[in-house]
Amino acid sequence: xxxxxxxxxxxxxAPEPGACVALELLEDGKLxxxxxxxxxxxxxxxxxxxxxxLNMRLGELxxxxxxxxxxxxxRSPLHFCYGADVNSIRxxxxxAQATESARAxxxxxxRLYKLGKRGGGRIMTVAAVGGAVPGGAFEISLACDAIVxxxxxxxxIGLPEVKLGIIPGWGGCTRLPRRVGVPTALEAILKGTLFDxxxxxxxxxxxxxxxxxxxxxxxADLAMGRERPKVRERGYKTWAVDKNPAALKLxxxxxxxxxxxxTGGKYPxxxxxxxxxxxxxxxxxxxxxxxxxIILGALAVSPExxxxxxxxxxxxxxxxxxxxxxxxxxxxxxxxxxxxxGVMGGGIASLLARKGxxxxxxxxxxxxxxxxxxxxxxxxxKAKKRKRMKPAAADAxxxxxxxxxxxxxxxxVDFAIEAISEVLEVKRKVLGGFAKDIRPDxxxxxxxxxxxxxxxxxxxxxxxxxxxxxxxxxxxQMPLVEVVRGPRSSETAVxxxxxxxxxxxxxxxxxxxxxxxxxxxxxxxxxxEALRLYESGSSPQELDRLxxxxxxxxxxxxxxxxxxxxxxxxxATSLHEAFGARMQPTELLRPLVEAGELGKxxxxxxxxAPKAGAKKPGRLAMLFGRGGDGPQLNPRLRRSGSAPxxxxxxxxxxxxxxxxxxxxxxxxxxxAGVTETAAELDLATVFGMGFAPFRGGVLAYADALGxxxxxxxxxxxxxxxxxxxxxxxxERFAPAKLIQAHAEAGTRFREDxxx
Numbered sequence: 001x002x003x004x005x006x007x008x009x010x011x012x013x014a015p016e017p018g019a020c021v022a023l024e025l026l027e028d029g030k031l032x033x034x035x036x037x038x039x040x041x042x043x044x045x046x047x048x049x050x051x052x053x054l055n056m057r058l059g060e061l062x063x064x065x066x067x068x069x070x071x072x073x074x075r076s077p078l079h080f081c082y083g084a085d086v087n088s089i090r091x092x093x094x095x096a097q098a099t100e101s102a103r104a105x106x107x108x109x110x111r112l113y114k115l116g117k118r119g120g121g122r123i124m125t126v127a128a129v130g131g132a133v134p135g136g137a138f139e140i141s142l143a144c145d146a147i148v149x150x151x152x153x154x155x156x157i158g159l160p161e162v163k164l165g166i167i168p169g170w171g172g173c174t175r176l177p178r179r180v181g182v183p184t185a186l187e188a189i190l191k192g193t194l195f196d197x198x199x200x201x202x203x204x205x206x207x208x209x210x211x212x213x214x215x216x217x218x219x220a221d222l223a224m225g226r227e228r229p230k231v232r233e234r235g236y237k238t239w240a241v242d243k244n245p246a247a248l249k250l251x252x253x254x255x256x257x258x259x260x261x262x263t264g265g266k267y268p269x270x271x272x273x274x275x276x277x278x279x280x281x282x283x284x285x286x287x288x289x290x291x292x293x294i295i296l297g298a299l300a301v302s303p304e305x306x307x308x309x310x311x312x313x314x315x316x317x318x319x320x321x322x323x324x325x326x327x328x329x330x331x332x333x334x335x336x337x338x339x340x341x342g343v344m345g346g347g348i349a350s351l352l353a354r355k356g357x358x359x360x361x362x363x364x365x366x367x368x369x370x371x372x373x374x375x376x377x378x379x380x381x382k383a384k385k386r387k388r389m390k391p392a393a394a395d396a397x398x399x400x401x402x403x404x405x406x407x408x409x410x411x412x413v414d415f416a417i418e419a420i421s422e423v424l425e426v427k428r429k430v431l432g433g434f435a436k437d438i439r440p441d442x443x444x445x446x447x448x449x450x451x452x453x454x455x456x457x458x459x460x461x462x463x464x465x466x467x468x469x470x471x472x473x474x475x476x477q478m479p480l481v482e483v484v485r486g487p488r489s490s491e492t493a494v495x496x497x498x499x500x501x502x503x504x505x506x507x508x509x510x511x512x513x514x515x516x517x518x519x520x521x522x523x524x525x526x527x528x529e530a531l532r533l534y535e536s537g538s539s540p541q542e543l544d545r546l547x548x549x550x551x552x553x554x555x556x557x558x559x560x561x562x563x564x565x566x567x568x569x570x571x572a573t574s575l576h577e578a579f580g581a582r583m584q585p586t587e588l589l590r591p592l593v594e595a596g597e598l599g600k601x602x603x604x605x606x607x608x609a610p611k612a613g614a615k616k617p618g619r620l621a622m623l624f625g626r627g628g629d630g631p632q633l634n635p636r637l638r639r640s641g642s643a644p645x646x647x648x649x650x651x652x653x654x655x656x657x658x659x660x661x662x663x664x665x666x667x668x669x670x671x672a673g674v675t676e677t678a679a680e681l682d683l684a685t686v687f688g689m690g691f692a693p694f695r696g697g698v699l700a701y702a703d704a705l706g707x708x709x710x711x712x713x714x715x716x717x718x719x720x721x722x723x724x725x726x727x728x729x730x731e732r733f734a735p736a737k738l739i740q741a742h743a744e745a746g747t748r749f750r751e752d753x754x755x
Contacts, residue, residue: 007100007101007103007104007105008047008048008051008052008085008088008101008104009047009048009088009091010048010049011040011047011048011049013040014040014048014049015038015039015040015049017052017053017056018053018056018057019038019039019049019053020036020037020038020039020040020049020050020052020053020054021034021035021036021037021050021053021054021056021057022034022035022037023057023060023061025064025067026220027220027224029064029066029067030066030067030068030069030224031067031068031069031070031071031220031223031224032061032064032067032069032070032071032123033070033071033073034054034057034061034070034071034072034073035073035074035075036050036054036072036073036074036075036080036081037074037075038050043079043082044074044075044079044080044081044082045081045082045083045084045085045086046081046083046084046085046105046136046137046140047085047088048088051104051105051108054108055107055108055111058108058111058112058115059111061115061123062111062115067123068122068123068124068223068224068225069123069124069125069126069220069222069223069224069225070115070116070123070124070125070126070223071126071127071128071216071219071220071223072112072125072126072127072128072140072141072144073127073128073129073215073216073219074129074130074131076130076131077128077130077131077150077152077212077213077215077216078130078131078150078152078154078155078212079130079131080129080130080131080132080133080137081129081133081136081137081140082132082134082137083134083135083136083137083138084105084135084136084170086164086309086312086313086316087313088101089164089166089300089305089309090306090309090310090313092300092301093301094301095297095298095300095301096297098296098297098298098299098300098301099293099294099296099297100297101300102169102170102292102293102296102297102300103289103293105136105169105170106169106170106171106289106292106293109139109140109143109170109171110143110171110285110289112125112140112143112144113143113144113171113285116143116144116145117145118145119143124145124146124222124223124224124225125143125144125145125146125223126144126145126146126147126148126219126222126223127140127141127144127146127147127148128148128210128215128216128218128219129141129147129148129149129150129155129157130149130150130152130154130155130212130215131150131152131154131155131156132154132155132156132194133149133155133156133157133158134156134157134158134159134160134194135159135160135161135168135172136170137157138157138158138159138172138205139159139168139170139171139172139175140170141157141206142171142172142175142176142179143171143175145229146207146208146222146229147205147206147207147208148206148207148208148209148210148215148218148219148222149197149200149201149206149208149209149210150197150209150210150211150212150215151197151198151209151210151211151212152197152211152212153196155196155197155200156194156195156196157194157195157197157200157205157206158188158192158193158194158195158200158205159172159176159188159189159192160192160193160194161189161192161269162189162190162192162267162269162270162273163192163308163312164269164305164308164309164312165267165268165269165299165302165304165305165306165307165308165309165694166269166296166299166300166305167189167269167272167273167276167292167295167296167299168189168273168292169292169293169295169296170292171285171288171289171292172189172292173185173189173273173276173277173280173288173292174276174280174283174285174288174289174292175285176188176189176205176277177242177277177280177281178280178281179204179205180203180204180205181241181242182241182242182248182251182277182278182280182281183241183251184203184204185277185280186251186255186273186274186277186278188203188205189273189277190255190259190270190273190274197209207222207229207230208222208229208230242281243281245282248278248279248281248282249278251278252274252275252278255274255278256271256274259271259274264548264549264551266304266551266692266694267304267694268299268302268304269299269304269305272295272299275295276288276291276292276295279291303694303704304694306696307693307694307695307696307697307700308693308694308696310679310682310696310697310700310750311682311683311686311693311696311697313679314679314680314682314683315507315683317679317680318498318507318508318509318680318683319502321483321494321495321498321508321510322495322498322499322501322502322508323495323499324492324495325491325495329499330492330495330496330498330499331496331499332496332499332500332503333357333414333415333443333496333500334357334358334414335357335358335359335360335412335413335414335415336349336352336357336358336359336360336413336414336415336416336417337359337360337361337362337410337413337415337416337417337434337438338352338359338360338361338362338416338417338418338419339362339363339416339417339418339419339420339430339431339434340362340363340418340419340420340421341361341362341363341365341368341369341371341372341403342363342368342419342420343473344419344447344471344473344475345361345363345372345418345419345420345447346361346368346371346372346375346376347375347471347473347474347475347476348417348419348447348471348475349361349372349376349401350372350375350376350379350401350475350476351475351476351504352504353376353397353398353400353401354379354380354383354389354397354400355503355504355505356400356503357400357415358400358402359400359401359402360402360403360404360409360410360413361401361402361403361404362403362404362405362406362407362410363403363405364405365405366405369403369404369405372403373401373403376398376401377398379476380394380397380398381394407434407437410434410437410438411437411438411439412439413438413439413442414438414439414441414442414443415442415443415445415496415500416434416438416442416443416444416445417444417445417446417447417469418430418431418434418444418445418446418447419447419471422448422449422450422451422570424451424452424455424456427446427448427451427456428455428456428458428459428460431444431446431456431460432459432460435460435461436461440461440462441462441465442465443465443466443467443493443496443497444460444465444466444467445466445467445468445469445497446466446467446468446469446484447468447469447470447471448468448470448484449470449516449517449520449571450515450516450517450520450570450571450574450575451574452486452513452515453466453467453468453484453485453486453489453513454486454487454488454513457486457488457489463486463488464488464489464490464493465489465490465493466486466488466489466493467483467484467485467486467489467493467494467497468482468483468484468485468486468511468513468517469481469482469483469484469497469500469501470482470483470484470517470519471506472519472688473563478687478688479505479506479507479687480506480507480508480509480519480683480684480687480688481501481504481506481507481508481509482508482509482511482517482518482519482684482688483497483498483501483508483509483510483511484511484512484513484517485510485511485512485513486513487513494510498510507683507687509675509680509681509683509684509687509688510675510676510680511674511675511684512672512673512674512675514578514669514672514674515574515575515577515578515579516571516574516575516578517674518669518674518675518681518684518685518688519684519685519688519689520571520575521575521665521669521674522662522665522666522669522685522689522698523571523662523689524571524572524575524583524585524665525582525583525661525662525664525665525732526556526658526659526661526662527556527559527560527568527572528572528583528585528586528661529657529658529661529732530543530555530556530557530658531556531586531588531589532586532643532722533646533649533654533657533658534557534588534637534639535586535588535639535640535642535643535722536643536644536645536646536647536722537639537645537646537647538646538647538649538654540555540557540606540633541557542654543555543556543557543654543658544556544557544558546651546654546655546658547655547658550655550659550692551691551692551693551694551695552690552691552692553690554690556658557606557607558606558607560589560599560605560606561599561600561605561606561607562599562600563599564598564599564600564601564605565589565592565593565597565598565599565605565606566593566598568589569585569589569590569593572585573585580731581731582731582732582734583732584726587640588637588639588640591636591637591638592604592605592606592634592636592637595636597634597636604634605634606633606634606637607631607632607633607634608631608632608633608634609631610631610632643722643725644721644722644725645722646720646721646722649720653716653717653720656713656716656717657717657720659701660710660713660714660717660733661732661733662685662691662698663698663699663701663702663710663739664714664732664733664734664735664736664739665736666681666685666698666699666702667699667702667736667737667738667739667749668736668738669681670699670738670749671736671737671738678699678700678749678750679697679750681697681698681699682696682697682698682699682700683697685697685698699749699750700749700750702739702749703748703749703750707739707740707742707743707746707747707748708743710735710739710743711735711739711740711743714733714734714735714739715733717733718730718733718734
């Protein structure tokens, strides 16, 4: 099968043939160097022009009989290639097209492989790579005889394709097991890990590390035989595992069981990867590539892949907010102040210090400060133990956090964030007194989850520097930050705050100053509707199970206990004040809150924590609301009896009752301009509230159903007896105007509102 350049989309700005890959002859023509340097892209990716030119240059090399060594490298030691062009995946329309594209990429890399010694050729081929080397960039490296990776903190290498709903289909599932063995390859591919330089070397993913300034020289020495790569011998393990059908079957079964337990089978790419990797030792390379192409072809057009690729693109688009309007990166911060040493404030201060900012944490309570410092020490100690922080970096992070009960020492702060009581008057008073202690141009952020940023900024000097920066608990683990743009917030303040969120390793979504922003606004009706279903006779355990089966990490009742019933009740009250009847909360939680039974932090909430050593309940006990020796329902959670019993709802109807209020509210939020695009709103729902990633977000789920089907289901929910009994509160299921408009036009949220 001959390489067909049309297998890859050609952009309108495609350069002339040969411009994307430079071919140099060095050392009297015995050493060749291929440099990937597409002039039409700032970041190198394997798109149509690059694959065309790479194939052309390899053809030229096949006729150069004097060449003994070949280096494949990038523009610089820290810029090789970012893998396949993800946008091209979104343009694939059929299984046949996806399969052809996979085969075309395989053919180019196989051509390189056959030039090399391992492929039976006459040339020693060396990949000299650095910076980000994900996916296809690692796969072309695997086609070479040896891999040299730049020893730099920016270097990350691996095969993350499963995270996009596909498999490494340009040789990764076939070649990596041959290089490192099936167990290591399986772990790397299923987790989608991008390994740093030292871990990549220790696991055998690369042969040699080199400092950036020596990358070319060491690659040339390897290519010309002046240095030989150290062979990583696996010895008996090859025969005990890779050559042992029984061992491979056990590994495949164990991996499948683990994937099913973790994902419920919702992510088919992981299961297909297990099949390919464990089968690799029994297949020739050509047979393995053939299987890869077939499987990749089917996965690339799957709904899961579409959703995951869309989310990936959303995270990339979010990074653009971290740049100024002229395209330059927004200025970073050096010194931070955090007001409030509670769980959120302490967590934010610790994260800032760990990520390089000199941080001063203020609280009036010495006990709260001591607890925050202890948590900071514990977090860093755990990171050191797990080798996620080097000792020097850990010591520096410890030194960067200071605590105080006074006002001195804040004069050089250029970023301040408050995480104090969620009471407007308190926030205004504290920030009003604090603003005079920091630089007049310092950005001031509020970690509020529901209050107006404009109201908080009222009366502060230079209110244009005030923004919202809403973290989620636990701060270190939750990936989303809502950056709230108030009516008076300057563009520079917003973009600098986004840049900070990115530097902290978070996914930022810029939202307008509306009550609840995105996440809490959508969570409110979802959780309240679950409580109302319980009042009408549904089992909390069964509702939690339905939501987990849908793809969420936990059900609404477990989530309530995790968040805290007091916080949930406060948020519900704020939303009701802002949006009226459709956000009217049930009174079901009031007795628990008044009794101080606030959830996990109190040991009691919706559920009562089981005693140590207690057995977990069986499915039958869970179904009927009896916990056995596991978590039991709090007897204080009593049905009021005022809602009509609805015990004949199907699982689909119960699921709709919880999910559709989120869809409806998301449409209203988009109408109001809370986010600029549907994609940004979906990003917030996945990273902030755990909406099933393989479904792409709340509005992507609505698009998958179709607006007409959403309307039909909303109408069905409105007809349920307990909903009809609510009066004005039934407004929750009255379809948003935007849903009606899409139903009439036959359009989708992603079609007419994306940018």
